[in-house]
Amino acid sequence: MSYPYQIKNLEGYHEAYQKSIQDPNTFWGEVAEHFTWHKKWDKVSDWNFKDPSIQWFVGGKLNITENCLDRHLATMGDKPAIIWEPNDPAEEHHILTYKQLHLKVCQFAQVLYNNGVKKGDRVCIYMGMIPELAIAVLACARIGAIHSVIFGGFSAQSIADRLDDAKANFIITCDGAFRGSKDIPLKSVIDDALIGNKNIQRVIVCTRTRTAVSMLQGRDVWWEDEIKNVEAQGIQFVPAEVMDAEDPLFILYTSGSTGKPKGVVHTVAGYMVYTNYTFVNTFNYNPDDLFFCTADIGWITGHSYIVYAPLCAGGTSMMFEGIPTFPDAGRFWDIIDKFKVNILYTAPTAIRSLMGFGLGPVKGHDLSSLKVLGTVGEPINEEAWNWYNEQIGKNKCPIVDTWFQTETGGIMISNMAGVTPGKAGWATYPMPGIELILVDDQGVEITTQDGEGMYRGNLCIKQAWPAAIRTTYGDHERCRTNYFATYNNLYFTGDGAFRNEAGQFRITGRVDDVLNVSGHRIGTAEVENAINMHAGVVESAVVGYPHDIKGQGIYAYVIYTGSHAQDSHGSAEMIRKDILQTVTRIIGPIAKPDKIQFVAGLPKTRSGKIMRRILRKVAEGELNSLGDTSTLLDPAVVDEIVKGVV
Ligand code: WT7
Numbered sequence: 001m002s003y004p005y006q007i008k009n010l011e012g013y014h015e016a017y018q019k020s021i022q023d024p025n026t027f028w029g030e031v032a033e034h035f036t037w038h039k040k041w042d043k044v045s046d047w048n049f050k051d052p053s054i055q056w057f058v059g060g061k062l063n064i065t066e067n068c069l070d071r072h073l074a075t076m077g078d079k080p081a082i083i084w085e086p087n088d089p090a091e092e093h094h095i096l097t098y099k100q101l102h103l104k105v106c107q108f109a110q111v112l113y114n115n116g117v118k119k120g121d122r123v124c125i126y127m128g129m130i131p132e133l134a135i136a137v138l139a140c141a142r143i144g145a146i147h148s149v150i151f152g153g154f155s156a157q158s159i160a161d162r163l164d165d166a167k168a169n170f171i172i173t174c175d176g177a178f179r180g181s182k183d184i185p186l187k188s189v190i191d192d193a194l195i196g197n198k199n200i201q202r203v204i205v206c207t208r209t210r211t212a213v214s215m216l217q218g219r220d221v222w223w224e225d226e227i228k229n230v231e232a233q234g235i236q237f238v239p240a241e242v243m244d245a246e247d248p249l250f251i252l253y254t255s256g257s258t259g260k261p262k263g264v265v266h267t268v269a270g271y272m273v274y275t276n277y278t279f280v281n282t283f284n285y286n287p288d289d290l291f292f293c294t295a296d297i298g299w300i301t302g303h304s305y306i307v308y309a310p311l312c313a314g315g316t317s318m319m320f321e322g323i324p325t326f327p328d329a330g331r332f333w334d335i336i337d338k339f340k341v342n343i344l345y346t347a348p349t350a351i352r353s354l355m356g357f358g359l360g361p362v363k364g365h366d367l368s369s370l371k372v373l374g375t376v377g378e379p380i381n382e383e384a385w386n387w388y389n390e391q392i393g394k395n396k397c398p399i400v401d402t403w404f405q406t407e408t409g410g411i412m413i414s415n416m417a418g419v420t421p422g423k424a425g426w427a428t429y430p431m432p433g434i435e436l437i438l439v440d441d442q443g444v445e446i447t448t449q450d451g452e453g454m455y456r457g458n459l460c461i462k463q464a465w466p467a468a469i470r471t472t473y474g475d476h477e478r479c480r481t482n483y484f485a486t487y488n489n490l491y492f493t494g495d496g497a498f499r500n501e502a503g504q505f506r507i508t509g510r511v512d513d514v515l516n517v518s519g520h521r522i523g524t525a526e527v528e529n530a531i532n533m534h535a536g537v538v539e540s541a542v543v544g545y546p547h548d549i550k551g552q553g554i555y556a557y558v559i560y561t562g563s564h565a566q567d568s569h570g571s572a573e574m575i576r577k578d579i580l581q582t583v584t585r586i587i588g589p590i591a592k593p594d595k596i597q598f599v600a601g602l603p604k605t606r607s608g609k610i611m612r613r614i615l616r617k618v619a620e621g622e623l624n625s626l627g628d629t630s631t632l633l634d635p636a637v638v639d640e641i642v643k644g645v646v
Contacts, residue, residue, distance in 0.1 A: 003280045003313070005031045013420050020432035027433065028056070028466055032273050035312075036071045037062045038242050041269075047464040049491060052477075052484045055246050056270035056466045063240035064249060065142040065271045066310035070100040070240070071108070077102075080316045082132045084291070085335055086319070087178035087322035093339075096131055098314075101138075104131075106238040108139035109249075111226040115202045116283050119144030119241050122251065124187055125148045126159060128177025129321040132206045132223065133297050134307050136172045141268075144241035147171075148251040148263070151298025152177050152184055152587040156192035157241050160259075162253050163193065166473055167200050167261055172223075176209030178341070180326035185375040187213040202542040243271035251473045253294050254406040255523035256482055257494075257513040263473030264406050269305075270466030270542025272312060275410040278431055279309035282400050283372050284417040289342040290369075292318035292335065294350060299405040301376055301522070306346060309410070324350050332362035333392075344392070345374035345402075349518040351384045354548050362391050372417040374400045378551045379507055399556045403427040405493060406521070407483065409467025413505050422476040428504040438499060443487035455496040458511055461489035503630055513612070515544040522591050524612075527554060530586035531593075533578050536562015541602050541610050542593065545619035553594035554591060557618035557641065558597055572598060595619075601637040603629070614638060618645060 007013050020027040025044035042059035072079070077099040084094040096104070123145045127133040133149075140147040148166050150159055163171075171194075177184045177203060191214060194200055203214065206223035215222070217547040229319070241274055251266045279285055286369065291310050295301035297319075311315035318341060324332050329635050332354070354361070373393050375385075380401055389399055392624050399422050402414040411425040412434050420429050430436050438457030440447045446457040468491070472479040486492040494509040508514060513524045524542040531540040538559040547553030560575060583592050601612040623642055629635045 007281050007419050016432040018285050021435055031277050036067050049484045049489050054464045054468050054470055057245040059243035060269050061242050063243050065138050066240045071097045072314045082317050082319050084319045104135050105138040105142055107227055107230045108135050109142040109238040110235045112139055117145050117170050121145045122166045122172040124148050124163055124168040126173045128152055128174055130208055137307055142240050144243050146248045149298050151296055153590050155282055155585055157586050158191050158588055159193035161260055166251055169199055171200055171203045174206045174208045175213045176211040180323040183209050185211055191202050243268050252406055254523050254528055257523055258525050266409050266472045267470050271409050274467035275304040275309040276312045278411040280313055281416050282411050282414050283343050287314055289547045290316050291343045292341040293345040304332050329354055329357035333362055333365035335627055340369035342369055343372045346520040347377040348375050348380040348384050349551055351388050355387050358482050370397050373397045374402055376402045378516045382424045398422055401427045406467040426504050426506045433465050436464050438628040439487055456498040459486055459493045459495045459497040517552050518550045520590055527591050530583045531579055533586055539617055540575050542613055543616045543619050556593040557596045557597050595646050597644055599641050603637050604633045606633050
């Protein structure tokens with residue numbers, strides 16, 4: 001069995017690609033025919049990058065959960081929709097069939113109604129990786145509430161900022177979350193985030209860890225009690241709210257090169273069609289395949305490829321609560337053998353970290369159920385690619401290297417398993433509908449090859465695609481300036497790339513002040529702001545440096561003049577820890593610098609701009625190629641920094 005819009009071979013890809021570029025409306029209109037609509041669209045697309053204004057399936061009416069759930073009930077109600085594996089292998093796994101998931105989503109949708117949630121309300125979800133997280137997401141979509149999932153590793157301060165920006169009225173959380181040997185007190189973090197918050201009407205708390213929580217009278221309710229109420233009401237079905245194609249589906253916050261994280265907005269129809277199309281075609285998904293995406297639902301990968309796309313395709317999605325190294329580094333391989341996973345989709349950082357444990361944890365595992373492997377989140381180095389290919393794929397599974405972004409909603413560049421060839425370290429070909437262009441810093445197309453026969457430049461996209469970012473919540477101008485104003489009539493990705501003669505792309509990484517740490521995007525300005533909050537810190541500058549496991553590590557240069565500086569018991573180490581604690585408080589542990597170097601001054605131009613280029617070189621250990629430092633206000637600063645490298 002396959003899907004009507006599934007590409008079968010290389011010619012099929014070229015054909016689909018040609019058609020999608022020449023006549024995108026016909027192309028996407030045909031794909032969209034295979035979904036369930038209350039009313040079909042009047043116009044497939046209507047867009048310009050100037051405002052920007054991007055609309056797909058204009059005038060269409062639908063609900064994404066009817067596409068993910070209801071439409072499968074008659075033919076595959078008893079098929080597993082989600083298979084959930086807990087953090088602790090000693091605990092039982094759960095299987096939710098389409099029927100069961102549908103019932104739970106309906107019941108929780110009623111819980112939302114009972115608690116006053118309405119279409120268009122913003123609901124923040126801060127939960128661990130338990131089935132109730134997927135249920136909460138889908139229940140919001142069912143009633144047309146806009147979910148904003150926040151990854152469980154973010155701090156109270158980060159949550160407070162996001163709640164405020166999204167003007168959220170509701171929160172769904174858990175008492176706590178299990179992650180490896182740790183137990184994260186989610187509700188307590190939410191309580192801290194809510195100090196002074198006037199907008200939140202209700203906090204729904206799901207039980208997971210049974211850690212003690214404080215439940216505020218009139219504001220906080222238990223998930224389980226609310227479900228009991230719905231059962232007492234005898235409700236087993238809640239009709240899906242009929243949504244406009246362009247109604248917002250969710251907000252997902254992501255970092256940029258300046259200021260606070262932006263709330264990327266995706267809308268219902270285009271996101272649904274595009275994520276489903278890319279899912280089926282990138283992984284060559286067969287409806288009976290068990291698909292295991294190891295991301296957290298708190299990131300775009302989890303939204304698109306754990307929840308929406310696999311369910312929309314009537315597939316089976318594996319959901320894992322834990323981490324790759326708990327109780328040992330064989331955890332992924334155990335899960336693959338236990339459930340006979342067919343497709344594994346993970347991050348290069350996880351592969352590198354598991355490689356570090358040697359072949360011991362892989363031994364004794366069968367892994368023969370695997371057909372396709374995937375990577376996402378950062379460039380994959382050849383060594384990790386080869387290990388993945390040989391040790392996990394046993395040289396028989398295509399590896400798809402999928403490039404995309406929170407803003408793009410779904411996969412944009414990737415080889416297609418069994419259809420287009422892969423190439424270690426290369427994301428290769430654009431998806432149908434995606435027209436890429438490489439430009440120089442002035443926005444002029446790169447038309448000449450470098451010495452190695454490559455076209456190198458800044459990666460941009462020429463035409464709108466169905467899952468493109470629509471706006472940044474509450475601040476459309478920010479969306480325009482961030483993505484659509486750098487180059488005329490182009491969407492700028494923030495990444496650099498090169499293309500070979502064959503038209504394949506290799507992503508080289510961010511060209512802006514954004515870091516990619518273990519596949520997570522972190523703005524240097526954000527980390528600097530957090531460090532600067534620490535008493536005694538005068539100024540700081542943050543850059544990335546190559547890190548064996550994380551891809552990029554965070555290197556912070558800090559000017560510190562607090563009283564502790566003169567402390568007799570040599571407390572540079574203490575101050576370092578204090579700064580890490582501050583960053584953890586302000587952003588979360590994922591943003592903690594790996595290295596902190598205390599400096600007396602930072603290299604600045606005469607106009608006061610920090611010369612990051614030099615700091616990057618120092619952090620990368622390239623001390624002999626610092627370039628021209630003569631334009632600096634005080635070139636001596638650089639010598640001092642070089643001497644103090646950590
Ligand atoms: C940035 C987007 C969407 C995946 C999760 C991260 C980098 C993503 C690849 C890849 C090289 C990649 C880019 C991109 N990136 N996938 N296959 N090869 N780089 O989503 O947090 O929105 O970050 O991740 O730099 O711009 P995100």
